[in-house]
Amino acid sequence: MQKKQYLCIVKAKIMAIGNVTPDSFYPASRLTKQEDVVIWAKNAIANGADILDIGGCSTRPGSIPVSEEDEWARLEPALTAIRHTLPNAQLSLDTFRPKIAWLALERFGHMIINDISGGSEAMYEVVRAFKIPYIWTLLGQLNLPAQKKEMLDMELILDPGFGFIGSTEADYDCMRQLSELRVYNLPILVGVSRKSMVYKPLGLSPDTCLSATQALQLYALEHGADILRTHDVAATLQTITLFELLNTQ
Secondary structure, rough: OOOOOOOOOOOEEEEEEEEEEOOOOOOOHOOHHHHHHHHHHHHHHHOOOOEEEEOOOOOOOOOOOOOHHHHHHHHHHHHHHHHHHHHOOOOEEEEHHHHHHHHHHHOOOEEEEEEEOOOOHHHHHHHHOOOOEEEOOOOOOOOOOHHHHHHHHHOOOEEEEOOOOHHHHHHHHHHHOHHHHHHOOOEEEEEEOOOOHHHHHHHOOOOHOOHHHHHHHHHHHHHHOOEEEEHHHHHHHHHHHHHHHHHOO
């Protein structure tokens, strides 16, 4: 009998997390030197990342945001290094500040804006002016508010906002309802990588919850996630590959 050959086509995308900050909650994601940024970016792409998400202001629980000046001082050399090294890489900018988004888009060209704040009119103006994709963080509100329906003229990616909803219980309630976002026919991004909703119920830490993260990411894929935002690109690619294999006939 001839052995059946399986062709697996990976459809979900991987967004790699890089933080040019000294205080992000997961120490391994901190890129404090320009050479660290380049190494991270190269490794992420080599391991299967589709998008490089770079942030210069920590938004971990309890953190105090740095000034706009400090955020830009961190981001500008990092973005310069990535554009010089990997000019064709798809970039995503993790910022909630319209001024930072404008500066980056004006200087470095097309990129996704990843705004964890839930949005603002000032940020929407930037997104519309540059005609770029915008990650709209819903902060647990999976029914798009009626007053926001006009946003559907933008190129939106929906992020439920795990880690910013309010509690571990709220995060899990939101995850159980993830598939409800499919009704909007928009890409769904899920970012649970090494977050407290993963490690706290298990009595672990951000450093020790890789396999648990993959379990939640698999659940997210099963319920509609199109993009996984992760610290661990290679492990996430394995999860996506096996998920696609199971669902390829």
